[in-house]
Amino acid sequence: MHQITVPYTDKKIRNALKYAFYSINKDKIQTETSIETLKEQKDKINQTIAIAEQKYSQQLISQYEYEVTLNVNQKRLDYLQKELDRHTSKEIIAPIEQKSSLINNIADRYTQYKISKKNKHIKTKLHKLEKKEKSLENKDKKIKTEEEQIEKEITTLKDQDKKLN
Known part of the structure; x- marks a missing residue:
């Protein structure tokens, strides 16, 4: 706090000015601490944004990998379905009927x-x-x-x- 000398002799004016300078000084200190706090919060927000962007990019990559895997699996499924359709039902049913008759005999x-x-x-x-x-x-x-x-x-x-x- 600065010491202010006022040439006036009126004590009330002197006290009012001291109080005004004191409150200005106090407001200045509070403003500086608020600015520091806001800067820290800004840094934290920037860090959070960076982390979020990193996670988002990883999620995009994961989603891309998922879509690629899904497409590959869909193609495999289509291929296997075509292979299954190529075989006649007799080729599939005949062994089952043989096993069924064997089971019935047993x-x-x-x-x-x-x-x-x-x-x-x-x-x-x-x-x-x-x-x-x-x-x-x-x-x-x-x-x-x-x-x-x-x-x-x-x-x-x-x-x-x-x-x-």
Whole structure:
């Protein structure tokens, strides 16, 4: 702050002038700091613009590469479609039909195998049941013969008992 000397003796005028110079000085300092801040902001904006331009150019390059790749892939797809159209459907369908009939044959054989396996299982169970039935019949016959023998013995013993009495 500058020291200002005023020749007037009036204190109010002197104080008013001091205040005016003080506020002018203060405004000058604020303006200078504002100018510096604006310059810094301008530099930052310029840097941001440069970065944005760089990203934009990279994006344009990426988009160009994408379009080139898309065109190449479209051409490949068209070529493959033409190749596919060249082949007749019989050339494609015939191997599929052969595989289908082979799969059906295998499925039929597997079904027959399962059925025969189930039949064997049932026959085995039936055979076991028949064996059990025969063994039970044999046991019944043995029991009947034993009962008959016991009855014969009882009748024989009764006859002997009658004779003895």
